[in-house]
Structure formats: structure tokens, C-alpha cells
Amino acid sequence: MSKPGTKPVASGHHKRFVREIPDGDDRSRLVCGDCGFIQYENPVVVVGSVATWEDRILLCRRAIPPRKGFWTLPAGYLELHESAAEGALREAWEEARARLEIEQLLAVYSIPRLSQIQLIFRAHLLSADVAAGPETAELSLFTWDDIPWDEIAFPSVHWALGHFQEMRGQTGFAPRSNPPGEFGELAAEIE
Amino acid sequence: MSKPGTKPVASGHHKRFVREIPDGDDRSRLVCGDCGFIQYENPVVVVGSVATWEDRILLCRRAIPPRKGFWTLPAGYLELHESAAEGALREAWEEARARLEIEQLLAVYSIPRLSQIQLIFRAHLLSADVAAGPETAELSLFTWDDIPWDEIAFPSVHWALGHFQEMRGQTGFAPRSNPPGEFGELAAEIE
Numbered sequence: 001m002s003k004p005g006t007k008p009v010a011s012g013h014h015k016r017f018v019r020e021i022p023d024g025d026d027r028s029r030l031v032c033g034d035c036g037f038i039q040y041e042n043p044v045v046v047v048g049s050v051a052t053w054e055d056r057i058l059l060c061r062r063a064i065p066p067r068k069g070f071w072t073l074p075a076g077y078l079e080l081h082e083s084a085a086e087g088a089l090r091e092a093w094e095e096a097r098a099r100l101e102i103e104q105l106l107a108v109y110s111i112p113r114l115s116q117i118q119l120i121f122r123a124h125l126l127s128a129d130v131a132a133g134p135e136t137a138e139l140s141l142f143t144w145d146d147i148p149w150d151e152i153a154f155p156s157v158h159w160a161l162g163h164f165q166e167m168r169g170q171t172g173f174a175p176r177s178n179p180p181g182e183f184g185e186l187a188a189e190i191e
Numbered sequence: 192m193s194k195p196g197t198k199p200v201a202s203g204h205h206k207r208f209v210r211e212i213p214d215g216d217d218r219s220r221l222v223c224g225d226c227g228f229i230q231y232e233n234p235v236v237v238v239g240s241v242a243t244w245e246d247r248i249l250l251c252r253r254a255i256p257p258r259k260g261f262w263t264l265p266a267g268y269l270e271l272h273e274s275a276a277e278g279a280l281r282e283a284w285e286e287a288r289a290r291l292e293i294e295q296l297l298a299v300y301s302i303p304r305l306s307q308i309q310l311i312f313r314a315h316l317l318s319a320d321v322a323a324g325p326e327t328a329e330l331s332l333f334t335w336d337d338i339p340w341d342e343i344a345f346p347s348v349h350w351a352l353g354h355f356q357e358m359r360g361q362t363g364f365a366p367r368s369n370p371p372g373e374f375g376e377l378a379a380e381i382e
Contacts, residue, residue, distance in 0.1 A: 016225075027270070034207075042235050043269045045308050078234045079218070083301030083369070084308055104365050108296060108310065110274030117236050117275055117310070119299065172365050174295050178274075 043115040047087035048075020049123040050164040051100050056141035057161070058130065060095050062153055063137040070153035073160060074098060075120070084119045092123070096139050097131040100124065107163050107176040109156050111184035120160045122167070155184050234306040238278035239266020240314040241355040242291050247332035248352070249321065251286050253344055254328040261344035264351060265289065266311070275310045283314070287330050288322040291315065298354050298367040300347050302375035311351045313358070346375050 017030040022038055030039040050073060051058045059071045074095040078087040085102050092098040100123040109118040132139050142148075144165060152158055163176040178184070208221040213229055221230040241264060242249045250262045265286040269278040276293050283289040291314040300309040323330050333339075335356060343349055354367040369375070 039230075041271055042233060043271060043273070044233050045236060078308065080232055080234060080306045081303045082234070082306075083303055083374075084299060085301070085368075086303075105299060108275060108299070110276070112272045112274055112277075115271040115273075117269065117308070119308070172363075174363050175366060177276075183274075 041115075043117055045078040045084070045087075046075055046116050046118040047078050047084050047091060047121075048073045048118065048160075049088050049092055049100060049102070049121045050106055050160050051092060051096075051098060051123045051125055053125040053128045053141050056143055057147065057164070058092075058096060058098060058125065058139065058141055059147070060132070060136040060139045062135065063132075064135050067153035069137070070151050071148055072153040072157050073120070075118070078119075085121065088119070088121050088123070093133075095133045095136050097129075097133060099126045101126055104171065104173075105175045106167065107160055109159060109178050109184070111156065113184060116184075118156055120156075120163075122164060155182065155186065232306075234308055236269040236275070236278075237266055237307050237309040238269050238275050238282060238312075239264045239309065239351075240279050240283055240291055240293070240312045241297055241351050242283060242289060242314040242316055244316040244319045244332050247334055248338065248355070249283075249287060249289060249316065249330065249332055250338070251323070251327040251330045253326065254323075255326050258344035260328070261342050262339055263344040263348050264311070266309070276312065279310070279312050279314070284324075286324045286327050288320075288324060290317045292317055295362065295364075296366045297358065298351055300350060300369050300375070302347065304375060307375075309347055311347075311354075313355060346373065346377065 016033050017039055018033050019028050020031050021028050022031060030041060032039070058074060060074055061071050062068050074092040076091040076095070078084065082090070088102060089100055092100045103122045103124065105119065106122040107120045109120065111118065128141065130139055147161065159179055167173055207224050208230055209224050210219050211222050212219050213222060221232065222228070223230070249265060251265055252262050253259050265283040267282040267286070269275065273281070279293065280291055283291045294313045294315065296310065297313040298311045300311065302309065319332065321330060338352065350370055358364055
């Protein structure tokens with residue numbers, strides 16, 4: 001779903017930066033040892049969709065790490081100057097050449113380990129004419145029973161699919177959030 | 192390392208950064224002219240609350256720019272490794288020494304000009320014992336009719352108050368989003 005490998009935020013910083021608490025602040029920040037510039041590290045926003053054609057759900061098999069070869073929703077990092085909905089539509093196009101109509105916000109997930117906020121929409125495809133984008137190895141429209149549950153890329157994809165199913169046929173509902181006690185930790189073998 | 196024709200970035204960034212499109216990317220990024228480090232610029236997440244005590248709404252008069260002296264909701268930037276709800280609770284404490292219980296997500300606003308996603312919760316105060324934090328000049332619990340409408344800090348505060356009023360007494364609703372055609376532009380006189 002998200003691509004933490006492609007967009008370093010909390011790590012992979014400029015080599016001149018040192019970590020210290022600036023005057024008047026109460027948290028450790030990255031400060032340039034040369035010029036004093038403070039590099040604030042912010043959480044990132046992931047936008048995506050559970051997108052359907054009739055009763056089938058669009059999933060994409062990842063062509064890139066992390067979790068290459070596993071199935072995910074069309075989703076990715078929100079870019080600058082985008083609305084959340086615009087970002088979700090762009091990601092569906094980039095990853096699946098899919099044109100969507102957004103129905104409503106399905107879920108807001110917080111992944112504190114990755115400092116991610118995920119905004120996942122429920123949407124429907126305007127056409128079944130989809131095709132793999134550069135970060136997608138293949139894609140498919142799955143009926144619920146055919147979803148490859150053992151090859152799902154991330155915990156939040158499981159959550160979103162489950163919440164989609166829970167809310168199927170309902171409208172005007174409050175968006176779902178993390179299942180109780182779950183924070184998107186990956187099992188050790190897939191870190 | 193920097194390509195001919197790239198311009199040093201004037202302000203708000205590390206002074207060694209230049210703006211260019213990295214190999215394999217399709218957008219302009221900030222790249223360190225010394226070491227090639229790519230400084231991705233990401234949208235930011237604002238978390239906040241319309242928080243009530245009985246039928247009164249908590250507003251804070253800003254002690255700092257922008258819009259110093261104007262009234263706002265307890266809200267601010269999500270920090271690393273926080274959930275959205277944790278961030279909203281922290282901001283209520285920092286700005287108003289308020290302890291809240293979150294009821295549900297009231298609204299998700301996109302402010303493309305500022306690359307902001309705002310997650311605004313509906314919440315209630317666990318006690319009327321509130322006090323101004325360092326970024327707050329004063330605060331008050333306003334009845335709807337007493338809200339200082341002419342001294343509201345930001346368009347999204349207007350939206351959130353209006354959406355709170357619209358949804359008063361309702362539960363399990365889909366969160367509101369930007370009013371049609373509104374993107375959080377400030378009028379010229381308050382830019």
C-alpha cells in the first residue's frame with residue numbers, strides 16, 4: 001500500500017544534521033550543524049481506496065519493495081497541494097490506470113511506528129478497463145472469496161478490506177479506525 | 192552536483208538545497224547541492240477538536256502569529272509516532288490545559304494551498320477546568336450565539352463550527368469535508 005522505501009522521512013536525513021532540542025522547543029529536532037536550519041520531521045499521509053467493479057475489489061500485486069509480490073490496495077503518499085480525494089484518484093491512476101468515483105471515507109488509520117496517517121476511501125471504478133502501472137506487477141478484480149488473504153502486503157490492507165465488507169451496502173457511516181490494540185506492526189519475518 | 196540552471200531556494204529551506212527533478216522521479220524536489228540528499232516535502236497533518244462542556248464550545252484566542260488575537264480551535268500539527276486521536280488530545284492539553292474524550296471524527300479538510308490535511312474531532316471536556324497554554328492568550332467556553340464570528344482565525348474554524356452545529360445530536364455520521372468550492376483561502380487582507 002504505502003512505499004516507505006521510496007520516501008524517507010524520519011530516517012535517511014541530511015548528513016550535516018544533528019539531533020538536538022532547539023531553544024524554546026520541547027522535542028528533539030534535526031538541526032543543520034552548519035546553518036542552524038531546523039528540519040521538522042512530520043508524519044506522512046497515505047491516501048488510497050477500496051475500489052470496486054460490481055462486486056469485485058481491485059487489488060494490485062506490488063512490483064517494488066517493501067512487500068514486493070504481495071497484494072495491496074491502490075494507495076500511496078499524498079503529494080503537496082493535493083486534496084485527500086485528489087491523491088486517492090491519482091494513486092489509482094498511477095498504480096492501476098483506474099478511474100474512480102469516490103463514495104465516502106471508509107477509514108482513517110494511524111500507524112505510529114511509521115508516523116503514517118492513512119485515509120482510505122470507498123470508491124467504485126468508472127470502467128473495468130484497468131492496467132498495471134510501473135509499481136504494479138499485475139492486478140485483478142477479486143470477489144470477496146477469491147481475495148488472496150495469505151498474500152496481503154500490509155496489516156492495514158487487511159483492516160480496510162474487513163471494514164469495507166463490514167460497511168457494504170451502508171452509507172453515511174463514521175469512518176472506521178484501527179482495530180482495537182492494532183497499530184500496523186508487521187510480524188518479525190516481514191519487517 | 193547541482194545541475195546548471197537550478198536555483199538555490201530562497202527561504203524556509205536548508206541553504207544548500209536546490210530544486211530539481213531527481214533521476215527516475217517526475218516532480219521537482221529539494222536536493223542537497225553538496226551530498227545529493229533528497230529532502231522530500233510532504234503535506235502536514237493538523238489535528239484538533241470542537242470540544243464542548245455542556246452546550247458550550249471551547250475556543251482559544253491565539254497568542255502567536257499567524258492570526259494572533261483571533262479565535263481558534265485547540266489544534267496543531269501531528270507529531271511523529273502519534274495517532275490522530277492522541278495528537279488531538281495533546282493539542283487540547285497544550286493550548287487549553289483541557290482533558291477531552293473524543294466522540295468521533297467530525298471532519299477531514301484539505302487545504303491544498305498549505306498542503307494541509309486537517310482531522311477535526313468532536314469531543315467533550317472531562318472537566319470545565321481549562322487554562323491558557325503558552326500559545327493561547329485567553330480562552331472561553333462559548334454558547335453558539337456568543338461565538339465571536341468576526342474574530343475567527345481561519346476559514347476551517349468556521350467550517351468546523353458550522354459542521355459541529357449541523358451534526359449536533361447525531362452520531363455515526365460520515366465526516367464532513369470542505370464546503371463546496373472552498374479551499375481555505377484567506378481573504379487578501381488577512382494573508
